[in-house]
Amino acid sequence: MIYTVLIPLLLACFIPFISKFKHQVHTGVFVFFIPFGVFLYFIRFVGGNFEPFKHTYNWIPSLGINIDFYLDGLSLLFVLLISGIGSLVVLYSIYYLHSTERLGHFYVYLMMFMAAMLGVVLSDNVFVLYTFWELTSISSFLLIGYWDHNKRSRYGAQKSLLITIFGGLSMFGGFILLSVVTGTTSIQAMIDQKDVILESGYLPLILGFVLLGAFTKSAQFPFHIWLPDAMEAPTPVSAYLHSATMVKAGLFLIARFSPVFSEYVWFFIIVSAAGILTLCWGSYMAVRQTDLKAILAFSTISQLGMIMAMLGFGTEVAVFAAVFHILNHATFKGSLFMVAGIVDHETGTRDIRKLGGLMTFMPMTATLALFGTFSMAGVPLPFLNGFYSKELFFDATLHLSEGLNSVAAFLVAVIPYLAVFGSIFTFVYSLYFFFGVFTGKKQLNLLPKKPHEAPVGMLISPIVLVLGVILIGIFPNSVNGTFLAHAAGAVFNDDVVHPVKYWHGWDSRAFQMSLIVVGLGSILVATRTKWNKVYSVLPGSLSFNRAYDFLIEKLNTFSGKLTTSYMTGSLRLYMSIILATILLVTGVFMFMTNGFTLDFNRLAKVTVIEVAIVITMIVAAFATIFTRSNLAAILLLGVVGYGISILFVIYRAPDLALTQFIIETVTVALFILCFYHLPNLQHRDESLGAITSNTLISAGFGLLMTVVGISSFSSDWFGTISDYFLEKSHSLGGGDNVVNVILVDMRGLDTLFEITVLGIAALAIYSLIKLKVNKGAK
Template identity: 55%
Template structure:
């Protein structure tokens, strides 16, 4: 299993080299092969019945942290979606992207995202989950801004990153609280302590933080505003990130912790309301869009809201319906995005006002679109999988008040309102689905599109055809998918053994069917009369917009940052040093006094004998005189040299205290410091002493210097007096020769015990050397010009 999870990262490191041969063989084939291999691995696990696998690596043993990956029904379900859709997207991108594009960068970002998503769904350690969660935000930012020369792409990437990073910090807070409450970093162990979490005083805050993380990632109202702008990414990215993977990460997070939260009425109220509001608002706003990808963006928001609402219900039927619709949504929405990419690729536009009559020009794309859009609408046809899961949604909404007992009147009232809200939101879902298909493929074709529009070659059609075939296969064999894929996933979420669900097209005239018929009838009516009620958008939302709020907050933060920067960055070195030294001194002193980190009674100093201490005393007096002299010197060179006396005096003290290694180190450091000071001071203005310096300025200097001196003295005392942990020096004395094979303890520590630190230090020096070499070469080139 660990190979399947790490494979995207390993192949990503090879992509820059593979991309050099892109004119011989497209780089996307390597990514396609990687994704397909991972999909086949997880598919074998599914078919063999080995849904539960485990891999553990001892990560930080001293803290009891293990890096654990495991698959259960839920993880396997999402892993198959991530790798399967990823393989199709990679194959589709081979024919969508031009060879002149930065294919190496694109596929590196895509593989990083795939690996991060696989890490999220298979991680058992909460901190590993958080790491992968943030990696999805970073890699999606790179993918959305792939065409970085377009301002809309960079703005959309920035918006998505800021909003999802807000959720990332929230997620970290929630996971830390779960760790504090349960004492475990294992998700499996946390899920077994549901009663402890529910009884904790931190439970409300945990729910809020995790819900905020899920809502930002899954584009729930009011954080949905990033998703439409993210459509500036290449279509393969939209088909992958925004229909099947990234936007499902927030849903996965809630599904993973549902066994703990499902009994909480607060969780039910919050998640159900957010989901239903998002369902309505996304479907309502989709109808006013004129960009095909804009329509699909808001349709994705609405579909995610519907799934979120079902997770909030928390009943057995609702959890199963949520899993069913996640699968169906990936098939019809992924194929729709790819169809839009084909339309844009062949006609040169996504503006629905400039399209029409494409059915005769692009019949294969038309078939893909009609099956996918009608499935998204929930049209009651036995070959459309979207109808089946929409029926499950309506059924779980109708039966909610009967399937679950509520302790509060508000929760009971909400349960009774839920079916009506579900129907209201689904009406506009039907409208935007019809709007998408009929305005694009029926009517009279525009002259500009009729001249060049046609179905592309099979390579570009293969991926959407396979995805839309999934719509048909799931419809024809729903119970096979239910038994082997959906049921294990729902069992992992619900936490208890669920009864086997039998999916059928015809259940009789049950409430769910009546709700579907109401949606179809009213949806058709609203679509036909669309031009008469479009003025409603001038009232709702009117001038209100989440984008306006976002832009205002971003502008205000930029303005405040600029003002603060203008005040602090004044060009005065004295001011910079004063601020830095003051902050360090004050914070350090507050921590020392607040934690009682030093105790003068514990200081065990060596006895002082005046005859033996005369050399040390003489050196100390010289150092004090030199330190004072550097403050009154009128010349830069003189000040640097006098200050160097202090450092060299310290070296002499080390010699007197029988520490030659430290003396040599101090001599080297002091020599280098003096040279660097001289090089820097060469470019600084001469020291100019003001004869009539303000008294306030002198007092400020005295206070800052005194604070810094006091801080350094107390830090030294605290370091010497406190023994919070056993001294490690005994360990080094005991094992330096035995383990390191050296008589010099300091050298053994640096080379063996702290070998990794030394390696990083050497790496830093190597990087600095490369940087200096590059600057020299650039300077030489400028000189040649």
């Protein structure tokens, strides 16, 4: 399975070369076969007899970190959505993006993002999952900011990165605590130890950190603010991010860890409350928008909230409905984003106030939009898949278990009403989208260009997705036992058998809730212009975006002042800060962990020669403080270096002594050449506080290094590795000089890279000097 993740990354390296021929053949034609190949590889696992399996690839076994890929029903669902809709998005982009665009950049980012999402849903190791998780943030940042000449694109990309990275780091803290509590980094092994986790004192922290990562990625209230700004990305990116990938990553995380946390009452309270609040707020705010993609962005927020709430409920019907709606949402939301892109592409605008009556000019696009919006609205028609999962959602809200405290009991009582409220506005924004664009008065004079139907190639992808809407609606159980049941079982941690039916009778409370939604929603749609002034009251002038902008502005101001306070151009100050930090952090850490160990029993005998050499070195070191001659200071430092070399000779390390002699000689010579062009050292008048701080830092740092050296010699925390080198030096390196074999053979690549870095630094220094000389000559 690792190849299905790595192949998109590896082939992405060749996309820039392929894109050179984009004027002859669109780059997307070649890229299309990458996600399609992944889809074909995994589609073969769909079936009634599917059994989960795991592949392990060694990575860092000493830390218990291996690349463990686990394929079960849940990961299979997401893999097929990522690769299947990814194929359709690439196909759609061939007709959406002109060959004059930077196609090489676009498809490299897209394949990197797809590989990252595949890694997220397939990873069984929490730290591998985190690695791919952050790669999704980085690659989505690049995709959202693809049109970097647009200020709003840059703003949206930065916003999404900051919010999702913040959540990702929190999630990482939760993963660390989970690994500490369970002693494993495997998610499946953690699930097997759920009792240990639930009894741990770290449980509230673990839950909080993990949920923070999921909520930020899946745009749950109040972290939803990044999602509408991400609409500045090209429409193929929006369709991909919102239907099958990035925003679903948080849902996947909650679903994957549901077997661990579902018995914890605060998991139900937090996840259900956040989800139902996000559903209501997202659907309410969607009706306020005038940009087609903004309407769909807030609709995505509301749909994500609904799925999140169902995962929080944790009942069998709720989990099945959540999994079912993940599939349904991918079909109708992907098609609707593509429809919005077609409208923008063929009319030149996404402003719904300038649109209307487009059904005459774009009948095929209007038909696709009809099925997509009505399915999203949950209209009770048997050929719309959205209705089935929406009614299952209503049914789940009516069969919640009583909570263990008053907060949970209150949620159980109010959730059905909030579900109806959010669904009413879902109905309103769905019909607002369709009728506002395709019916009503034509406003051709407001359009940048005359509308016409999209090319057939641009219609293929949304047609496929709408066919999915219809076929799942007509044959819902065709994807149940072979597909959805496995996914729901992985979340519920038990077999889930839930047949899907269209008609449950007039006395079905879920169906009655659907009728209420349709009835009240129709009234609100018909009277929208009468009541939409309510938005001036709620949210009115309140805005989470303003709060975000305020925080970022204050953060930039504070950071600027802080940086200015220490970036003074003084090397002495920089060194003081660095040394003081090392002294403080290392000293405190070693003290707290009992790292100081002083054992003088194994020391060699000290003779008069060693004492004389050390005294000479100490005197030379102190003399550098008082001398005002560059040459004298360099020579005194050389005395210290040569003194160390002599100590190496005395303690029978001739190789080290020779190396130290050579390095010290070269260093002294270079220093003399450089300092020849600099003025002599001068006495500086400093305050008593500066002198005191310098004295304390230098003395403290010197003492710390002394104690660290003695402690490392006195301690026996790890077995010695010298025996290995002594034993293997001849057989592996063909030499008896162990030091040389280590440098040349056993860590030859390190030495090569060190030489390379030094060579690059030398070239850079030479270039700077050459540039300075040339400027001086001019």
